[in-house]
Amino acid sequence: MRLVIADDEALLREGLARVLEDAGFDVVGRCGDADALVRMVDAHRPDVAIVDIRMPPGNEDDGLVAAQEIRRRYPDVGVLVLSHYLDSRYAARLLEEVPAGAGYLLKDRVSEVAVVSDALRRIADGDCVIDPTIVSRLVARKRARGPLDVLTEREREVLALVAEGRSNGAIGEQLFLSRKTVDAHVSQIFTKLGLIESPEANRRVLAVLTFLRSG
């Protein structure tokens, strides 16, 4: 799988590249700012771009803005945003326009190679991956009223795991349910959230987006 890595902290960028190369990924480009990232994606057309949220030139959310632009211009390029922020809104912004092939992980995950590798593969497949810490925060949140009120407790549990980027099989293992039961829950979630019209791959992401926006 071909990757581009953008992070202004050189030590981290190079370290991540080495870890991922060791894990069998092909790192075709590295850069330290948002503009260079967009040019690099245009030149290399990688499978996934790994993007730091805070980068030059503005040192604000330039990385996220670049990620959104990449998703608009090159919908077949997946994006994994690495961030220090637990804020689910950044993740929601990432999924808003093109609901497929995107992920939002906390930066301290980068040394957990297995997690990053798994996320990269799911993103390349068109799924979306949200950091479990953010997902659990969202689940714990008490809402006055929200779109997820229509779901049962179990369905919400399943949706949270979908948001983390787990497959139905993995969800079944985690919750001690059969694969068929999980499939039934997931399709019930789609129905309740009004997503049955969308293509299969997009449905999962749209459900996650609803979950992120459930405020």
Place this chain on the structure above:
Amino acid sequence: MKPIHVRRSPWTAVTALAVVGVATVAIVGREPGLSLAGPSRAVLAVEVLAAVLLTAAAVATWRAGEAFPVLLAATALAWLVSEWNSPAAGAGFTPGLLLYAAWPALLAATALRGLHEQRFDRPASGLLAVAFLSSVGVLGVASALVFDPAGQGCAACPANLVLVADAPDLWVSLGRAGLVLTAGWTVAFALLALARTVLASPARRRWSAPVLLPAVAAVLLWGAGAVHGIRRGFVSNDPTDRDLRLAEAVALALVAVGVALARLRARRTRAALAQLVLDIGAAPAPGEVRAWLATALGDPTIALLYRLEGGEWVDADGRETTPTAPPDREATRVRVAAQDVFAVVHRRGLLDDPTLLSELVTTASLALEHDRLHAACQARLHQLRASRARIVAEADSRRRELERDLHDGAQQRLVAVALAIRLARRTIAPGDAELEARLADAEEGVRSAVVALRDVAHGLFPAVLAEEGLAAALEELSEQEPRLVPRALPAGRFPSEVESAAYFATLESLLEAGHDVTVDAVAGQGLLTLTIGAGEQSASTMVQIQDRVGAVGGTATLCAGLLRVEMPCAS
């Protein structure tokens, strides 16, 4: 001794009027047919009444060193003396010859001087010079020098005491020249007076027109008489002359009435100002002085500005300003002891009457000083508020900076270190379990340091508050603190200091409360209002919240477990 002299002067005018009046009545009584206004006693009464009214007006306006009342009294005397140009005048005959045409010139001088004691400027001085030259110089003195009444066939006439030589032709020529000049200057005077009236500010016009306009009428009537007499070369008393003389008398009476009107108006204003002091006492409510001045002076938009000790100017609410007025208005500065103390911004010309302003200062000084102190207090309060807001804003911006430094610096480095340890672990020779375990511990330690640092940074200042605003920040806070239940929140942005005050008020009460905390916010009518289900809050937390909210000019009150925070905001 001067004050005594000043007190006596109006009575000098009265005495002179009595003497001249009695003499005039006697002269006209002896030869009623020769009176300029005709033989009727009623007409004579009107003539005398005009003089009496003018003198009364002069006495009423008498003030030491002022020319207007003196000129007015002199006009009254000269008006009567013009009847002495008569065979029945006896000893008054010669003064009558010299001065019979003096009154219009004196009246013109009186009117140009005006009640406000205006200096004679160049046009006024020139005009008056021509007026006196033609009236007293040509028609009076020069004509008298060559006029021998006996030679002209008036056997009954008293002797002309200033006669030099009898020259009837020259006398007629001088008479014609004087009358032509008179026609000229009277018209010029009328134009000048009208121009001044038109150009004057409304206030000054109200003040001067009642005197100026009847004076113009009287002078023009005299001018008309002059034109009427040019062909024969002298002023006489044919039916036209008589009508004009009667009209002049009425116009002069109106001048006196005009003076009375202006006096009355000034007294009314003064009385209103005096009433102001009585009504407001020494401690008026803020703004009361202004309201009273607006009523007393008849300008509802009047504004008072005060100069503080430091030299800066503030309005009644203590907001800093400059003592200048917009183009359609005027700012009058009031000085006490050679120092600007306050300024009045008012309709143009409202305070043109100089006496009005000094009345204002003396009658309302206590109340104005009180208002000034109030404005000064307000100004200090504004400064304190601004400085408190600056301190809070500065603290916020420092915290935000620290938050960013932690994210961009320490956190990034630590993540890189964790990665480096991970890479090092890969190079360990197989079987060195102890080193592997120690490196794994180190990596885990660094990772938990990153997590701890993230919490610290977020606690310093939530980035989402600056980037996306209050609603987003409270939503985000509810992800971190599930006890927080955000309900209706306005999506718009507010001034950053208002957003952070609202955020911290919510956060503080959430940390204090041991239960779920709801938060609602409404924005409208320039206010952002938060209702936080805070429950019981300790006094110290409330003080913290009130300090924070107070810094942006808001209030925080706790009532029945609901914390209500109100802050002014632009949107």
